Amino acid sequence: MTAREVIVVGGGLIGSLVAFTLRRAGADVLVLDAGRRGAAWRAAGGLLTPDGERLRGTPLEPDALAGLRHWPxxxxxxxxxxxxxxxxxxGVRRLKASGGEACTPGEASLHPPSVVRAARQTVQxxxxxxxxxxxxxxxxxxxxAAGEWHAQTVVLAAGAWSGAFGLPVTAVQGQALLLDSPAEVGALYGPLTRGFPPYALSRPDGVYVGATSRPSWATTPDPHATRWLLGVARQLVPEVKTPVQTRLVGLRPVTPDGLPLVAPHxxxxxxxxxxxxxxxxxxxxPVTAARVLALVGAGVPA
Structure with missing residues (x-):
């Protein structure tokens, strides 16, 4: 039985960055991570695009713009x-259905698995x-099962599995393809047809093409989704003709109103x-981590 100041339950993108932020503020932090198959960060694209994600004029716009400012x-x-x-x-380009393209200064991309690995280097x-x-x-x-711990404060950041602790959080499955190619395609959104537009971007592990969206807890790739994503690849990055390296499946954690839960349980x-x-x-x-730091408050040394 080990006592800690703060225990973060979940070591994905949100949990690891919360832990990183708390540790930099002086807290004694432990991260407990289940390593679940289907964790969203393993399949995430890493686009930082309020406009590409059509967040202007929504309740998420202020936090999205703040997150974009804080990421560099x-x-x-x-x-x-x-x-x-x-x-x-x-650099993120958006193709218009009418032709041409648009971009918003400051929009960017990163590599979620690398973010998680970097943040985890700084905490236990x-x-x-x-x-x-x-x-x-x-x-x-x-x-x-691995033991028991006592903490002054617990941060619950278990992604889609947070619903097991009395929260209105469930899963929406997203699928993407990782093409085994060194091609430099930048970051590109296709024209919007319905729902969210498809996109492709160069990453250190290949060319990423995404993404589907359907309510499901399944963590195995769907051949129908694969065919659709291959069509997206032919549309957006026709110059990339190398084979599929990996079919990625992630379970996005969603709430009934589509807004994150960042508050006392x-x-x-x-x-x-x-x-x-x-x-x-x-x-x-970034905004979530700062908000959690404020909520933990007195538990973190000045």
């Missing part, structure tokens, strides 16, 4: 602290699937929630 500095801090690149780079991470959070006087008991004293970011986790992560 956060990327530098992550790389300095970890010694690892996160592959942040500016234990492989553990948390099964219970029990508030007690002076903190919270965290129960897992309504039924578990001592637990702060950071979940439900849907397809916007990377873009909103």
């Amino acid at each position: 500095g956060l990327a530098r801090d992550l790389e300095t602290a970890s010694g690892q690149p996160v592959f942040f780079r500016e 991470v234990v492989a553990a699937q948390v099964v219970g959070l029990d508030p007690v006087r002076g903190g919270v008991w965290v129960r897992a 309504p039924g578990l004293p001592g637990v702060v929630v950071a979940a439900g970011h849907g397809r916007h986790g990377a873009l909103l992560a």
Whole structure:
């Protein structure tokens, strides 16, 4: 039984950046991560595009724009602290259905797996699937098959699986393709037809093409989705003719109103929630981490 100041349940993109931010503020942080198949960050594209994601005029616009402003500095801090690149780079193009293209200055992309690895370099991470959070006087008991821990504060950032702790969070499956190619295609959105536009971008592990969206907990690739994504690849990056390297499947955590939950847990004293970011986790992560730091408040040394 080990006592900690803050325990973060979930070591994905949101959880790891929350832990990184808390640790830099002086907190004693432990991350417990279940390593679940289908974790959203493993399949995420990494586009930081309020306009590409059509967030202008929505309730998420202020946080999306703030996240975009904070990412250049956060990327530098992550790389300095970890010694690892996160592959942040500016420049996102959007094709118009009427022809031509548009871009918004400052919009950018990064590599979510590299962000998670860099953030985890700065904190202790234990492989553990948390099964219970029990508030007690002076903190919270965290129960897992791997052991028990006591913390002054728990941050629940378990992605789609946060719903197991009494929250209105469920999964929307997203699928993408990673093409085995060194081609430089930049970051490109296709024209909008319905829903969200398809996109392609160069990453350090290949050319990423995404993405589908359907309510499902399935973590195996769907051949129908693969065929659709191959059509997207032919449309957006016809010069890339190399084979599919990986079919990626991620479970995006979503809420009924589409807004993230970043607040004290309504039924578990001592637990702060950071979940439900849907397809916007990377873009909103800096604001979420700052908000969690403010909520943890007195638990972090000045």
